[in-house]
Amino acid sequence: MGRISTAALFCVLLFTSVLAAPAPASSASGAPTVSDASAAQPSPTTPLIKDDPNDVIPTTGTVEPIRGSLGANILGPDNQPMDQQNPDLLAPPTTDQGTVGNAKWPFSLSHNRLQTGGWARQQNEAVLPIATELAGVNMRLEAGAIRELHWHKTAEWAYVLKGRTQVTAVNPDGQNFLATVGPGDLWYFPAGIPHSLQATNDSAEGSEFLLVFDNGDFSEDSTFLLTDWLSHTPLSVISKNFQVNSDALLNIPAQQLYIFPDAPPPSDAQAPADPQGQVPSPFAFSFSSVNATQYSGGTAKIVDSSTFAASTTIAAAEITVEPGAMREMHWHPTQDEWTFFLSGEARITLFAASGNSRTFNYQAGDVGYVPASFGHYVENIGNTTLHFLEIFNTDHFQDVSLSQWLALTPPALVKAHLGISDDTFNHFNKTKQVVVGPAKS
Ligand SMILES: *[C@@H]1O[C@H](CO)[C@@H](O)[C@H](O)[C@H]1NC(C)=O
Numbered sequence: 001m002g003r004i005s006t007a008a009l010f011c012v013l014l015f016t017s018v019l020a021a022p023a024p025a026s027s028a029s030g031a032p033t034v035s036d037a038s039a040a041q042p043s044p045t046t047p048l049i050k051d052d053p054n055d056v057i058p059t060t061g062t063v064e065p066i067r068g069s070l071g072a073n074i075l076g077p078d079n080q081p082m083d084q085q086n087p088d089l090l091a092p093p094t095t096d097q098g099t100v101g102n103a104k105w106p107f108s109l110s111h112n113r114l115q116t117g118g119w120a121r122q123q124n125e126a127v128l129p130i131a132t133e134l135a136g137v138n139m140r141l142e143a144g145a146i147r148e149l150h151w152h153k154t155a156e157w158a159y160v161l162k163g164r165t166q167v168t169a170v171n172p173d174g175q176n177f178l179a180t181v182g183p184g185d186l187w188y189f190p191a192g193i194p195h196s197l198q199a200t201n202d203s204a205e206g207s208e209f210l211l212v213f214d215n216g217d218f219s220e221d222s223t224f225l226l227t228d229w230l231s232h233t234p235l236s237v238i239s240k241n242f243q244v245n246s247d248a249l250l251n252i253p254a255q256q257l258y259i260f261p262d263a264p265p266p267s268d269a270q271a272p273a274d275p276q277g278q279v280p281s282p283f284a285f286s287f288s289s290v291n292a293t294q295y296s297g298g299t300a301k302i303v304d305s306s307t308f309a310a311s312t313t314i315a316a317a318e319i320t321v322e323p324g325a326m327r328e329m330h331w332h333p334t335q336d337e338w339t340f341f342l343s344g345e346a347r348i349t350l351f352a353a354s355g356n357s358r359t360f361n362y363q364a365g366d367v368g369y370v371p372a373s374f375g376h377y378v379e380n381i382g383n384t385t386l387h388f389l390e391i392f393n394t395d396h397f398q399d400v401s402l403s404q405w406l407a408l409t410p411p412a413l414v415k416a417h418l419g420i421s422d423d424t425f426n427h428f429n430k431t432k433q434v435v436v437g438p439a440k441s
């Protein structure tokens with residue numbers, strides 16, 4: 001009999017009453033109580049974790065709020081399709097405990113602003129209060145359609161989902177920029193820089209993309225639009241500003257255009273000649289041509305200002321995870337993670353310290369959020385490749401790997417905490433594993 005099972009037996013004999021009682025709760029303020037503090041002391045009398053694997057409950061057939069001997073079926077009204085998508089909320093792992101704010105927002109639940117030529121729907125702090133550092137917009141432009149010339153107080157980072165989009169900008173030094181950006185590629189406009197987006201007809205349907213903003217408060221409905229400004233300025237002022245007769249200005253729209261149809265731009269368009277020259281750091285980046293690093297369970301590639309110099313407030317990782325594999329247990333030391341799911345099915349548990357943890361499930365088109373320093377993993381729980389983006393409000397990507405941390409700590413120190421054998425310790429890897437393959441049996 002190994003050390004763990006001996007200890008477990010000892011524990012069961014001595015602490016049956018403790019285990020049967022509800023888990024010691026944190027105080028209302030979230031500060032640990034005295035009993036938490038004493039329970040945390042490693043000693044032969046500390047209860048050990050249970051051998052329940054807490055796998056995702058099967059979602060074939062009716063999903064019920066039942067996990068092992070806990071729970072009971074639903075008798076009242078129920079939204080089964082929602083339950084099927086969120087089995088770990090309906091029947092949480094028994095390791096979930098305490099209070100962690102909601103960390104899931106499907107764009108399907110966003111209000112959609114429909115325009116001739118496209119649409120835009122957003123996620124921000126108003127709908128997902130935990131997401132204080134970043135916000136997102138999913139935007140669609142038919143071929144030729146324009147998201148009008150505008151600017152805003154936050155920076156804008158984009159990942160192209162489908163089709164190609166022509167982007168233009170001019171910086172405060174009067175240097176201009178134009179690029180046509182395709183699937184898997186990025187653009188970035190610093191805060192306040194005026195820009196435009198227009199779908200080309202390189203594909204007949206036009207384009208769709210994900211926009212991410214470096215402030216959770218961002219609202220797509222409060223950007224500064226060219227036509228909105230001019231339609232709210234006296235005509236005599238506009239006339240004086242451009243030194244033209246006001247008759248020449250009477251086709252200016254009386255309200256904002258926001259998204260509107262137009263003829264597609266040529267796909268090889270160049271920026272107009274600029275006496276000040278081009279912006280010093282391009283506002284677009286060919287992320288699709290960066291080769292991913294292969295790991296045992298999938299791939300990862302990272303972009304931040306070290307390769308995309310203009311992108312000084314957004315860093316990102318693009319991750320694939322094969323069925324059964326997992327983005328390893330890790331955290332980001334100082335940065336909140338805004339996650340976007342491109343395909344597949346995932347589960348994430350947010351560990352929020354003080355005994356608090358909560359598990360969420362995600363599908364394509366969902367936004368997830370992980371506050372800075374919260375421990376987490378991203379497990380592929382479907383039968384297809386899981387593909388997602390991790391996005392951060394920072395100039396530099398960083399993560400801490402649990403496995404690497406422990407592998408590089410004196411073994412006796414780690415073993416004193418976890419009660420593991422040398423053989424088990426030797427599975428911890430001094431090299432970051434990033435995406436790990438299915439569990440060894
Ligand atoms: C795309 O637009 C260009 C310019 O308007 C036009 O010449 C071309 O025929 C269009 N191509 C397709 C496939 O619609």
Ligand SMILES: *[C@@H]1O[C@H](CO)[C@@H](O)[C@H](O)[C@H]1NC(C)=O
Nearest residue numbers: 286287288289290291292293
């Ligand atoms: C990316 O990988 C491809 C195929 O393996 C290779 O041909 C290419 O040179 C690589 N590119 C870079 C930038 O390493």
Ligand SMILES: *[C@@H]1O[C@H](CO)[C@@H](O)[C@H](O)[C@H]1NC(C)=O
Nearest residue numbers: 058059060345381382383384
């Ligand atoms: C994956 O495939 C297996 C076998 O075909 C099936 O039993 C299971 O329900 C599938 N899981 C999901 C999440 O689709």
Ligand SMILES: *[C@@H]1O[C@H](CO)[C@@H](O)[C@H](O)[C@H]1NC(C)=O
Nearest residue numbers: 426427428429430431432433
């Ligand atoms: C650690 O990971 C590397 C690859 O990153 C692998 O070659 C090696 O076998 C791993 N070591 C252990 C002990 O798992």
